[in-house]
Amino acid sequence: MPPQPPPPFEHPQFVTRPLLPPLAEVMQALEPVWASGWLTNAGAAHQSLEARLQQLLGAPHLSLFGNGTLALLMGLRALGLKAGDGEVITTPFTFPATVHAIQWCGLTPVFADIHPHTLCLDPHSVAQRIGPRTVGILGVHVYGLPCDVQAFESLAARHRLALAYDGAHAFGTTIRGRPVAQWGDATMYSFHATKLFHTAEGGALAMRSAHTKQQVDLLKNFGIVDENTVAQPGINAKLNEMQAALGHVVLQHLEAERQRRQAIRARYEKGLQGVPGVRLLHMPEGVEDSLQYLVLRVASTPSQPRRDALHTALKRYNIITRRYFHPLCSTYPCYQGLPGAQPQDLPVAHQAGAEVLTLPFHGGLSEQDVDRIVQAIVFEMAALPD
Numbered sequence: 001m002p003p004q005p006p007p008p009f010e011h012p013q014f015v016t017r018p019l020l021p022p023l024a025e026v027m028q029a030l031e032p033v034w035a036s037g038w039l040t041n042a043g044a045a046h047q048s049l050e051a052r053l054q055q056l057l058g059a060p061h062l063s064l065f066g067n068g069t070l071a072l073l074m075g076l077r078a079l080g081l082k083a084g085d086g087e088v089i090t091t092p093f094t095f096p097a098t099v100h101a102i103q104w105c106g107l108t109p110v111f112a113d114i115h116p117h118t119l120c121l122d123p124h125s126v127a128q129r130i131g132p133r134t135v136g137i138l139g140v141h142v143y144g145l146p147c148d149v150q151a152f153e154s155l156a157a158r159h160r161l162a163l164a165y166d167g168a169h170a171f172g173t174t175i176r177g178r179p180v181a182q183w184g185d186a187t188m189y190s191f192h193a194t195k196l197f198h199t200a201e202g203g204a205l206a207m208r209s210a211h212t213k214q215q216v217d218l219l220k221n222f223g224i225v226d227e228n229t230v231a232q233p234g235i236n237a238k239l240n241e242m243q244a245a246l247g248h249v250v251l252q253h254l255e256a257e258r259q260r261r262q263a264i265r266a267r268y269e270k271g272l273q274g275v276p277g278v279r280l281l282h283m284p285e286g287v288e289d290s291l292q293y294l295v296l297r298v299a300s301t302p303s304q305p306r307r308d309a310l311h312t313a314l315k316r317y318n319i320i321t322r323r324y325f326h327p328l329c330s331t332y333p334c335y336q337g338l339p340g341a342q343p344q345d346l347p348v349a350h351q352a353g354a355e356v357l358t359l360p361f362h363g364g365l366s367e368q369d370v371d372r373i374v375q376a377i378v379f380e381m382a383a384l385p386d
């Protein structure tokens, strides 16, 4: 029997939804905040969350921030990558904030290509872009799959470059049991509502050195040392007590969410196995990933943009997939003139950008929901012209 189309969903199915703990638990967590009358500036909830996350993420040092973008910005500054003619090599296959952070530090982003399997920045391509102005490398653990951290460690050491990671997707990612926060000089985490662990808005920076932590803690609070001393042109990038309290509650529900996502991923894997033209992203050996996104690659060419066709077709079922990360940052009008931004310099990133499709993936999906999404993909792929 040829495949049959499933009925459309009554409500739109988005790629994710915020983890919402029972409201009563949030209210309970807010009680001590209210009783203290201390709403921000490193209060008790902030301090305890910072300590808890440092442990959980295995970070040598960690600071909380009002969002991940500011954490990354402060990190790049604290590593000494100040404005000037310095260049930071990064990936075009990411969320705009990665490249914006480099630009906001007054540095020049330089694009290098990505690895065809992990879709993370490729150390070989980075090595080819290193020049006299290069001061740092900023990799992204895309979808929570880790970069080739060993290769970057030696590349950065050999050329005396700062090494930072955007780990916005990588909450809980480990490589052979070792958390990603333990590689590089600094790793950013985002606690935006769409991320697995969240504080509505928020973020953190994991750091190798105590000195860097001292620097970012100054920078995020206007550069104020004490009553008499303002040491640096800092900014306001603090996480407040309500956000920290929410974070504590969300942490209590994280393991259950991860288990549900594991089961959902297994169901997708089973359903999509052997379906012509599509494959789920492959998990490298020894990696425990963050279960942040579920990403399909749809075989596509410029004359056969099947990914785009599937993306459009699924909307008819109320399945709202996303083409993360299309368009590539290197094609934005503000970045397309930068070094390394030409499409012929980034063939792997362009191919990946044309193939990826992020599917609904969160603990609120039932097995039936997953089966229905799989059925829609199978039907629509069979209906596409060869």
Ligand SMILES: *Cc1c(COP(=O)(O)O)cnc(C)c1O
Pocket: 067, 068, 069, 070, 094, 095, 097, 098, 140, 166, 168, 169, 189, 190, 191, 192, 202, 203
């Ligand atoms: C979410 C995200 C960011 C931005 O984090 P915010 O906390 O929203 O500032 C940066 N980079 C990547 C890869 C992201 O997914």
